[in-house]
Amino acid sequence: MPVQVTPDLMIFGLLAGLAAMTAVGVVAFRNAVRSALCLVLNFFTLAFLYFTLRAELLGMTQIIVYTGAIMVLFLFVIMLLNLGSLQVLDERPDLIKKGLGFLFGGALFGLIATQVVQPFLQTSQQFAPEGFGSPQAVGRTLFTSYVWPFEIASILLLIGIVGSILLAKRRI
Amino acid sequence: MFDVASWHPALQALLRVLLFVLPLLLVVPGLIWWERRLLSWMQDRIGPNRVATITLKSGRKIKLFGLLQPIADGIKLFFKEDITPSAIDRLIYFVAPAVALFPAFALGGTLPWSGNTLLTPIADVNVGILYVMAISSLGVYGIVLAGYASNNKYSLMGGLRATAQLISYELAMGMSLAAIVLASGSLKMTQMVTTQQGDLLGVVPFLNNWFIFTPFGFVAAVVFAICVIAETNRAPFDLPEAENELIAGYHTEYSSMKFAVFFMGEYAAMLVFAGVFSTVFLGGYDMFIDPLEGIAGTTLGGLATFMFKTVASFTCFIWLRASLPRLRYDQLMSLGWRTLLPVAVSNFIVVALWILITNKYGVWQGWIAYLGSFGLLFAVYLAVRGLSKNRVDNALAPRSISLVDGTRSVNVADPQAEGVGS
């Protein structure tokens, strides 16, 4: 399949490159706060990748939940544990660990690649239809086909609330 | 004239972005001047009135009422020394002001300032109001990173406080907007304006249905306005930079233009939030009375209407700063979580009920159901409050003050209590 350089592809390349770069930054920075900052940027770019796929509600959810809420908690945890200083993350080079790391990393990459490439090659349509990921479509589906999962999610979140309070408080 | 419609979409987008960002950059100094002048008048002072008074050779003076004061300040700040404290996290220290300013500019991406769909909004996306929520939730990072990077205990405290404050009020803000989304049936901001062009309360034909004049809209507007003030760290919610406790909070260690960037970000965010307020609750570029619709329909008329409402909302924020004292931190958290959040959530549920009843039975029945259920919820609230009185009082325990001469002490919460005039 010959690849044509369209504006859409250029935008995708820009966003995907930025996302990949920030993802590398998360691992490469030794300071945990900088890594977290990279992760924020990564989530933010991912949202735009969702927009290009016409999944607008998902993109907004990505920004609100991951960038706006969960990363704040990450930053809090990093600051709570005071991981800012460099010495904490300094480790002696260990060849066995490195080898195992590369092995497992490669295996994970292969696993994901086989799952992604296969359906990707089979697609015949370049874009999802207009309004595919619009809030209206999502809302309709959520309240017709997926009512039970929707209700159960609320119970899951309730358990989360109770659990986090129990963990953080010594005396209720 | 230019034939904008035939341009490439990306160029059109760029035009719309420039039409938003450049005026915003230009207006912010004016707003700072406006706030300083207004505050001085409210406090019986004069305020900045000298800069840009030009004396001609003939002795005539051209007065600009000090309008250029913030610009002069800005030029001075650009050429001031940029002091970098020792032992900071250099990268984060430099990135933080930029991160703080970014949401202020990106916030207005879905805000329509006029009916001209070619020039505004920048992107009329299907998730308009969620976009505003999403970008405003990024406002936390600039502050918490600045606090963390500065290597200063007060900065860190300010950053932490700000984070807890911003995320607490974001919940109530989201819920107050949710009621409006439910009532207008769309997340699009242009759709919200269109909905508000309907008949007032569904019954008055010649007036427009601005949400602030509907009962649920009024509740949502009050909650939203309070949350906006907290989100932009303005008095009385300016705990993150409370100078009597934290020097200057998260921007203690910032000098020169970096400090000014924080300052600008705050004002730009305030203005855009005022714009969001006037779009969502005050009808946006819409005129209240039907015969005047024609004025608001044109591009410039719509812009003028929108700007008038926005600046009026902004002025109300300044007014609050001049008249209200700063809250204590536990009071701030208590207000957000215990008052605003339940009010906004019950408003949201009641609006859903109202829509259902209106659809099934009719307009009047809908309003009766709305007011009735809200009254019921309020009664339940009072009952719960009565049952758990001890806890509430504990959270907002009154503090006593001793008068200077040491002869009397007064219980602030209850001046009639013993101790007065002993």
Place this chain on the structure above:
Amino acid sequence: MESYIGILVLVAVAAIVCVAMVSLSWVLGPKKVTPYKSSPYECGVTPEGSARERFPIKFYLVAILFILFDIEVIFLWSWMTIYRDSEVSFQLFSFIEMLVYMSTWILGYIYAVRVGAIDWDETTSLDPAKLEDTVLPKLEAKPVLQPATEGS
């Protein structure tokens, strides 16, 4: 897709403006660093100890409660856009579903408020040993509510 070009351009322009503003003063201003000037400003006193201290867990608790409540609401945004304009039967059904959903929200909220998860007092989360040393004596000390004696 076309409508999102606007947002992409806005984000890019905003980022450029922000970076330009921050770096411009770095270029324009003078630089004369002295040890006094570059020390952290803590009320003019020499800074004591590290500035990056660990902080109370209550901030963390507020953050995690925010996430959980926020995610609960996220599920409803899509429903809000279709609720008003759909037929009455769907409205009735989804309204009841929403009530069931929100009831767990309210349950969680009431629990969080009742156990004082958002109260700004540390007595319930501090280490008991630390609590006895520092906080309890202050709580037991009577607040200064009594009228001051005459002429004292």
